[in-house]
Amino acid sequence: MNAKATASEAFVREPAAGSTLNVLGITHIYKATGAETAGSFSLWESVVPPGAATPPHTHAREDEGFYVLSGELVIEFEGDSAPRRVAPGGFFFGARGRRHAVRNDADKPARVLV
Structure with missing residues (x-):
């Protein structure tokens, strides 16, 4: 990505809107991509079904x-x-260069902003 790139404009993404991608059974709903934020960040909602990891x-x-x-x-x-359990309202920071893994051991889906 060009280091001098800038975000083209402000935007609003409505609930349930955004491109989706299924990775290992986990649905990612992209709210902002790196291309839309000039590479500063990406944000997506993940729906993690029971047993997914x-x-x-x-x-x-x-x-x-x-x-x-x-x-x-x-x-x-x-x-x-x-391992640590993270409940609603909890946050986990995964620093670059540090190995991590995520799983849903519960019997209902988890919704997570990443």
């Missing part, structure tokens, strides 16, 4: 944050001795 992975270029809207997630991250 992301395998342990590491981001080399970006940090990642998870704000739980509903349901509950189990987060594992490098350097922590035990």
